[in-house]
Amino acid sequence: MTSAFPHWKNRKGIVPFMEEGAEPLLKKALASGKLTLSSEPEIVSLSKNIVITIGTPVDEFLNPEFKMITTAFEKLLPYFTNEQLIILRSTVFPGTTDWLSQWLKSRNKSPLISFCPERVVQGKAIEEILNLPQIVCGTTLEAEQAASNLFNLIGIEIVRLTPMEGEFSKLFSNAYRYITFAIANQFYMITTSAGVDYERVMNGVKYHYPRLDGLAGAGFAAGPCLFKDTMQLNSFAKNEFFLGQAAMNINEGLVLYIVERLSMKNDLKNMTIGLLGMAFKSNNDDARASLSYKMKKVLAFKAKKILTTDPYVATDEDLKPIDEVIAQSDILILCAPHKQYKSLDTKGKPVVDIWGFLGKGTLF
Template identity: 35%
Template structure:
């Protein structure tokens, strides 16, 4: 079989950048997806989401080294491609346990078509031991022998969403396998794009992926807890962070923020699903997930009754400069304020939402939900044209550089800080892309 021919199941935020980078390196890549809208966009050479550098690769390789099809073509595509890569989503279920049902269903579906020589690479996030379970399922259903007639490796992604194309060529690729032959098969692919290959067993690879995300999640939780502690003593966390991190050799404290996203929120549950060692992971989850509630409480301390108060939330994505809302905490903020009887407007430059000026008009409470770079161009002078003079602002990201988590707009204006940020033009990416997507779907 030709190892230069690769099929990728799932051309979402993990699978699509990988497919395009592999195509750029000379592989012939076929993507399979269940979303007809996404497939339609890709066939029209339109990226379905924001990803730096991906649009150029899509334009260059679409219809050549990269094609995408619906699942109706599964049998043909599996038979024609020597390498099968799974990048399917692995959510948590109602009991906060890992849900691998989509991967299990896919294996049952393609097992009759898998033949001697196929290499299967699992790239989805899984819990420790999942690859071994997958190996047993594959051997049982295909009647092939791992390491001899069938090859399987776990090769987790560790890229930052929005930076995938760049980071695929910068971050060492972990390859976990149950035997040497499968590791070599996977290395033949990833050595073409990664600067270094790190070989290990499957469980260590699975843990490494989860540890990467949970270390960051816990690190961010420390920043959020320290913020609340500083606030309880009447101190500004950003002033304290400057003292701690300024030229101190062992510094590195994270600033507070609305910490979210699928990789950070759900991966902890993959880690502790069958483990008694859960205190640190669950504490981090409670801390980060409760920041919206903390901000609500701080604002209620100042405002009191929120009934009919107009609230503007800036940012819907789970992190800055992307258009992905999965596990974002801004919708939770919105729900909390609606439950208090407030009227809530939300604006995000990269996601279908209200225009910025409409959201700000008459706002009595302004919350910076996401630290998009474009929000740094908003000046107090600009705000004064729209928000109420008594507006209270919650700026956990310190976008306005006051160092305060919650403050009154009028108090800042009295100090003469109306021009602390330079004016800038808001980007129009989202408007152009939404129009393109609507035209294709029409």
């Protein structure tokens, strides 16, 4: 499969994204001579087990987009054999696994087809893949067993489901998290609008009260999975997944709420705003679908100038050194609570901190 990252980095044992513990394993695999890297599709003909990490994104109308999957499989089709096992790992629209099996059969290919969703948190995959049960699904019992045998090699617990059950399990997991974040963000906006500190309310209500252990703090809920998968589930439910729709409105609307609150008390058109952290979550370098960039776009119509910084993101040429951003900004907004910011000297500049991370309040 064609990688989005330069192969030379991989061949030198450099992991091109943040993943704890991955680099020593990559170096070990390269040294063993058992790892082959190629962007040519014919390499799949040499493999018994083929893992596909392409899912179904959503289009501009928030409907699932199948083009990426169909394009990939059309390129790989000549190199599949009936003795191979194909494992889908990324989130797919319910019914995709069974559809793929039929699509291949219509083209005279009958490899074993399995859906085994990845369940790890980004950045913690090496640790979690060994400690979390693996859901395994197959379009046939033979495919299910073949996939189970593969994961048994690393000694993890197996949970067997049908393909549709497995596809729903992955969507439910991400939609549930997205909704719980929306609850926290809605509570934050209610209390902030009332002039009440949400952090104090949350700490008080959770103190020695285990029923609310799952109540999250406020913050940006985005990234390449949660929003997308919630919208996939909404599409499957014929746009009747009302909790998912509400969660999307709340989480996406948090940016607009912050800008509106700032506009009420500040002359933004004559101010420079500094955004701290452009990754979609803390201590990570992935900026895909980050709400920090939505904040940047919204403020572009409101403020005189926008400056951005991030200690991890390496894909944005507009990022500035943090000292420069602090020095030139009139107001700072903490978009991603990276650990480097915990003891940050903001030089007395006002800071919007909805996370309660810096202990500086929210300016509202």
